[in-house]
Amino acid sequence: MCKTLGAACLGLSMVWSAPAAFALADIIETPARPTDLAPENLLTDATRVGDRIVAVGERGHIIYSDDEGKTWVQGEVPVSVTLTGIDFGSDSHGWAVGHSGVVLHTSDAGATWSLQIDGIRAMELAIESREEQIAAMEERIEEAPEEEKEDLEWALDDLYFALENIQADMDIGPVNPLLDVWFENENRGFVVGAYGMFLRTMDGGETWKDWAPRIDNRQNFHLNGITRITGGALVVVGEAGQIHVSVDGGETFERREAPYEGSLFGVIGTGQVNEILAFGLRGNMLFSSDLGKSWRMVPNSAGATLNDGVVSEDGRITLVGNSGAVLMSTNGAETFREYFRSDREGVMSAVPISGTDLLIVGEGGVKITDARGRNLQ
Helix, strand or coil: CCCCCCCHHHHHHCCCCHHHHHHHHHHHHHHCCCCCCCHHHCCCEEEEEEEHHHHHHHHHCEEEEECCCCEEEEECCCCCCCCCEEEEEECEEEEEEEHCCEEEEEEECCCCCCCEEHHHHHHHHHHHHHHHHHHHHHHHHHHCHHHHHHHHHHHHHHHHHHHHHHHHHHHHHHCCCCEEEEECCCCCCCCCCECCEEEEEEECCCHHHHHHHHCCCCCCCEEEEEEEECCEEEEEEEEECCCCEECCCCCCCCECCCCCCCEEEEEEEEECCCCCCEEEHHHHHHEEECCCCCCCCCCCCCCCCEEEECCCCCCCEEEHHHEEEEEEEECCCCCCCCEEEECCCCCEEEEEEECCEEEECCEEEEEEEECCCCEEC
């Protein structure tokens, strides 16, 4: 899931000056340092793979637990950048993404990791894609009727502008973060990130293709989250109320009109076919039962930015967010009960464990809690 502490982590990655950007090469090439404190430091995302829980966070920390979070082992990671998202395509193969556009891969369920690409390669892919689009548009303009040429020339100008922006970013360095990742299996997956970054792989990350032209995001707004919901549709959410839905496995996406134009930081299914729950800034929640063709705003008086959500086996929906917010619904997202943890530290992700208990991660590291977010350990 997208983990931004209300966009704070994203903001930090945008303020590097050109000299500071050179330091990014160092942390991309410097392995994460082993530390017993990793489970107590900022963690941004967590997921379950089989009986194992794996979490990612700052300084390249990736930790895993085989006993429902009681004890943790730190994985071997080749980078020291903040990591923002993690997902597994199988019981052994997983991917993590983070700042500087890094994509990491594991083939042993999180024990060891390798770097597949970084932000420089992501920008190279985007440049190649824009150049292909420009060539195709120029050919289209030559063949178009006179009355259509003006609009097409405006579109061509937009493509040149986008290309120039990416080329300028290349001079600064790999400063833009990837924010979320989703894999269907050991081969096929997607990553999304800042300024409209969107990549697809069909071979487990050996090669990647720029997928940004497949969605309607000409202003290159940040893409914060991606998931597959019950029924098989893929959903991408982001800045400016963006919601993009694919019903053909990600080959094409359709932009959905949403009743909220602010930032959406996460999206989940509810467990029911074609139902979508998107959430984000200031606690705004949007629910759809028809793949985003229509929406209703879900009441929420808590007002805290929401970062992640999870559905338990019993159908209970839990959302977590800033200021220690833990929201729970037992009626399919019709309504939520709102709770705040006493420490008020931001919660970035949650994983259901035994009974109705939760494992949550965030500013305070790992916590084992009850359904309301109250510490059990």
